[in-house]
Amino acid sequence: MIEMQNLSFGYGASEPLLADMSLSLQPGSFHFLTGPSGSGKTTFLRLCYADLLPRSGRMIAFGQDVSQLSRDGIAALRRKVGVVHQDPQFLDHMPVADNIALPQIVAGGPVDTDVIRDLLDWVQLRQHGGALPPSLSGGERQRAALARAVIMTPELVIADEPTGNLDWEMSMRLLDLLIEFNQADKAVLFATHDLNLIRAAKQRVQARVLRIAGKRLQLAGADL
Numbered sequence: 585m586i587e588m589q590n591l592s593f594g595y596g597a598s599e600p601l602l603a604d605m606s607l608s609l610q611p612g613s614f615h616f617l618t619g620p621s622g623s624g625k626t627t628f629l630r631l632c633y634a635d636l637l638p639r640s641g642r643m644i645a646f647g648q649d650v651s652q653l654s655r656d657g658i659a660a661l662r663r664k665v666g667v668v669h670q671d672p673q674f675l676d677h678m679p680v681a682d683n684i685a686l687p688q689i690v691a692g693g694p695v696d697t698d699v700i701r702d703l704l705d706w707v708q709l710r711q712h713g714g715a716l717p718p719s720l721s722g723g724e725r726q727r728a729a730l731a732r733a734v735i736m737t738p739e740l741v742i743a744d745e746p747t748g749n750l751d752w753e754m755s756m757r758l759l760d761l762l763i764e765f766n767q768a769d770k771a772v773l774f775a776t777h778d779l780n781l782i783r784a785a786k787q788r789v790q791a792r793v794l795r796i797a798g799k800r801l802q803l804a805g806a807d808l
């Protein structure tokens with residue numbers, strides 16, 4: 585679903601930050617992405633959902649070269665990729681349920697209240713559907729962000745340090761939801777610094793670990 589071929593990227597005219605990266609993400613795969621702070625993990629993820637375009641090399645997403653996509657093509661691609669950030673943003677004046685429905689509203693479709701209710705149940709936020717986002721805890725915010733990320737039934741969820749501000753129990757709950765999502769033959773790409781989380785995940789799901797080091801993308805071994 586995502587094919588990177590000898591991709592390089594740098595911001596502006598600066599030295600490349602990421603160089604000669606190749607990767608194939610298949611449906612049903614689960615990948616972690618690690619690397620030192622500032623190595624380019626967020627940048628790499630942004631390339632995967634066409635928020636940035638490569639400087640050289642190719643990025644093929646769902647069979648299409650992202651550099652050739654029109655604005656509508658990019659919008660269609662974004663509907664196939666759900667994104668969860670470390671610090672998810674919501675419209676604070678709108679209830680949590682409406683925030684989760686936002687991608688449906690933005691896509692111009694009708695809001696499917698059954699789907700919203702099922703998603704609220706899935707992320708265990710049923711009783712918070714009518715609450716405003718500022719009243720949610722950190723773990724609840726991340727689960728609401730995950731519900732919003734999957735409402736358009738994406739093929740891939742990209743999570744950028746989603747557990748960075750969570751305690752261990754909340755991190756495990758979020759991880760379990762992502763594993764459940766993955767079990768429906770969907771792909772997950774999960775950036776984290778937390779090697780303990782990766783070790784815990786590897787007991788539950790067959791996951792590969794990618795590492796950015798020295799501008800390059802490496803497949804980490806089993807010796808985490």
Ligand SMILES: Nc1ncnc2c1ncn2[C@@H]1O[C@H](COP(=O)(O)OP(=O)(O)OP(=O)(O)O)[C@@H](O)[C@H]1O
Nearest residue numbers: 595596601619620621622623624625626627628745
């Ligand atoms: N929009 C931008 N313009 C210019 N430079 C940027 C931009 N975004 C990030 N950078 C730089 O690119 C480098 C990589 O940043 P990035 O956020 O991708 O790294 P990261 O591995 O995700 O870091 P962390 O683990 O600390 O979140 C950093 O040096 C950062 O300052």
